[in-house]
Amino acid sequence: MNLKRQKLLAGAGIVLLLTVLSSMTVFAAETEAPLSSMYATAWALVPPIVAIGLALITKEVYSSLLVGIVVGALLGTDFHPVKTVESVFKGGFISVLSDEGNIGIIMFLVILGIMVSMMNKAGGSAAFGKWAGEHIKSRAGAQLATIGLGILIFIDDYFNCLTVGSVMRPVTDKHKISRAKLAYLIDSTAAPICIIAPISSWAAAVAGFVEGEDGLSIFVRAIPYNFYALLTIIMMLGIVYLKMDYGSMKLYEKNAKNGDLFTAGKRANGTEDVKEKPNGRVLDLVFPILALIVCCVTGMLYTGEFFSGAGFVEAFSQSDAPSGLAMGSFFGLVITIVYYLLRRALKFRECMECVPEGFQSMVPAILILTFAWTLKAMTDQLGADVFVATAMESCAEGLMNLLPAIIFLVGCFLAFATGTSWGTFGILIPIVVKVFEQSNPTLMIIAISACMAGAVCGDHCSPISDTTIMASAGAQCDHVSHVATQLPYALTVAAVSFVSYIVAGFTQSAWISLPFGIVLLGVVLLVMKKYQKKQQN
Template sequence: MKNKNILSVVLIVLLFVLVAFLTPDVPDGETPQFGWLSILPPLLAIALAFITKQVLLSLFLGVFIGSVMLNGGNIFYGFLRTLDNFVINSVADSWNAAILVFTLSIGGMIGVIGKMGGTKAIAEALAKKAKTVRSAQIVTWLMGIIVFFDDYANTLIVGPTMRPLTDKLKISREKLAYIVDSTAAPVTGMALISTWIGYEIGLIKDAYESLGIKANIYEVFVNTIPYRFYSIFALLLVFIIAFKLKDFGPMYKAEKRARLTGKVLADDAKPMASDEITKMELKEGIKLRASNAIVPILTLIIVAFIGLWYNGYTYSEGINWYDIRTCFGNADASVVLVWASIVASIVAIVMAISQKILSLGEALESWVDGSKSLLITCIILVLAWSLGSVTSSVGTADFLVKVVSDKLPSGLLPIIVFLISCVVAFATGTSWGTMAIVIPLALPLANSYILAGTGASNLLIATLSAVLTGSIFGDHCSPISDTTIMSSMASASDHIDHVKTQIPYSLTAAGIAILGYIIVGIFKLSPIVSLIVGAALLVGIVHFFGKSTAEEDLLLEANESAE
């Protein structure tokens, strides 16, 4: 390990020296063109995160090297600009600041709920319904689908709520994080009413208008859903794995460890939630009530739902109050989530005091302890946002798109666009940024095939869908994605362990999605055919390549190995 760390330091130093020499001088007022160098910031961050398991350092160095590139190879100015142009500006952004407040407030609410015994009570209540490993995983999956309106809210509600139960049943934190992550962005991105819909519809509207195409944009959005193969297959794969109790790859090892030893975390794991939440002790004699968790969580959901409607209606002109879809689409989700988390925190504190479980001072102390547990997550989020800003500035996504988007047969377009979106989203850690970059490039290309008579009538929808769902691949499993980070935090999982165990499943869903686009792109068949074929293949893959994680099967295997 010591030699590995020394080697990493030497390579990083050499890399910075190399960048300092190779970075071209950019005249004032001109946009820098870095070519292959543009992939260095995200590549360095991702590689170091896997090698060293030091996420903070890896993200910071990714931002740092990008800033050095933008400052003509000057390491001193690059360091200063890392702090002021990227880190500070990321915190100063109103959306990002609101998400930080929301995250800390959710942590505070969870802290109070935990101190009241609400988390333990709801876990025990769920345990009566979900008494097995299979049912617990399916219930977690269902909860992730039910909380459909926002991916951040999804991860921060489902993870902490289900964690006590999954721990009790010896389900690994890696598996919990995977289920939470797989029912966040994949669900929210397709939901008919969500915090994503306004952004997606806005991008579609701009692209269609630039092409001179008149269409009902919401209808276009709905039409893309059957073609969002990755999102659908990712959700389906979770259910199949949970129902069949089979896993493969690193996840199988994690589940085997948890089931046989009771260790829900690896020995060297560094969970992203601290002891303030994960090991909060209860007062003696407290009567456990599930309502002490359910009421604040329902308050969070209801206030968020009503707030999205109110915010979208109040701050947009010409919208009818009953047009809920449009109101949601135009709402500022970051502000609304702050409203919801603060109100839910107040409700939790009032409940604790009114039941004489906690004094006012104890309730506030519990709220602060809960917030403290998410401080590391907030730091990582800031660095992830900073890295996203750097990759945008050095033109990472633009370079990747240009490299692979030259002349293509029309039938291959959705496949190539899907792959481009996956790579860009994984490298940059942002699905929204990927959508904004790739949609304006991909849709005109698809439309040109249609106008020339060489593309199928559904090519535009298939290509658009490929961007929207390919973008979620990166948001779903990139180690520098905020949603992936928050899933690790909400599940109190080691972040890199979460990424390592999830990637094989994400790649499986992505591979089946590519087959889906072959069916609709090359063979020009209905997306329903792709969905049926894909579902059958997923069942087959899990059945034939997965290994049972039922405790009795693992014990039998262990005994046979011992003999």
């Protein structure tokens, strides 16, 4: 009865939202031939809102994303039935699955799934879990090790999510840490770490959006003002040291201590555990991971023309991450197969058996990514980026000191709705540069950092974000469970970051605003810890 009531309320809310949006002023786009009369209007944000709302209510992600895609296609074609079908398939699924970058990401996912299956079958994962169990004595130690590894792998968020998950799952499972908590730690050391690492694919993307300026220098100067990323690290450490959880994560962790690592009742990959070799060694996991890291870094440098004379930083700044990761992971797979054959840890037939097993383990992540990419194509078709850019430019004047906080909120909402942080950078950073470059360079740095922080925050929270999807895949956690348990933590950091940007806008000093944010977050966590103790008593 309660579920029916929730669904009815959700339906009524969506209808009300559509009614309100229908009364909004249409922002006309400066384009030659708009695909729809709703192009670059508030209606462009309806498809992701519908998809995200349904996913959180029904706990079913595939159908929710599909409904959002269909709604986007209907709006984008002015409800023309034939054109709607063409938009869903030709302009949607077929288009995103024929994109080189997307195919590169899928290849990387599949190859990593195969390598994980091989590491499990060779006994490497079990051996590493046993070794870690002897050296990591507590749940706090296992979580800190996960955070540390996530910080070390800062080159690319996709690579971070899947690699950290593969390495740390045996350790966190042994210490009865829920898969939802593991997914949160992975997700929180992916994009938030990459966005403050000068040598990363994210730094390269941000630098490319700052036209007419030294992009990398601006990126480095913006790091102290990237409150969401920095405070997310403080948040993780605070939760671990205070031994506290709240929201739905508290239930997941309580159940994990009693042996139920999933709570949702299902694994993310839906496959049985493979039989492992009893004579596995720690090196059977460490060597493939190291080979993968070296090959993927080499692949990214190759696509950035490092071997054609480009400098190391320059090569990263112009690298093609999906292609580099796909090529690098392939050679990493070949090296791993040769290693297992030479060590006689696996026979060639057993290695080949891992190909379909590894592919099958990544099918849910690939499906969700494909749906999410298609939904993004629908919002692009409706001009969501143009609508937000127009709204930002219209409110920029007269709000200079408050603008970093406003930009942070806009970045959060846009990245949450579209599931892309890089797209959010591309929309907001050029506007910020245009507004501030002549009047106040310091405020420009703060506002650019607010763009990055807001984009990462929205990406961190969004169920349709590829990084969030890959964090679920890396932890082998149910995706909706990961989103629901992570949201309270992310929103806590977002609220503190918003207040910190207000302080930064007026003081224009990282020496004041950053310590203020750290202290405020610490106070919030201590108050929540004290409140929990009172409830227990």
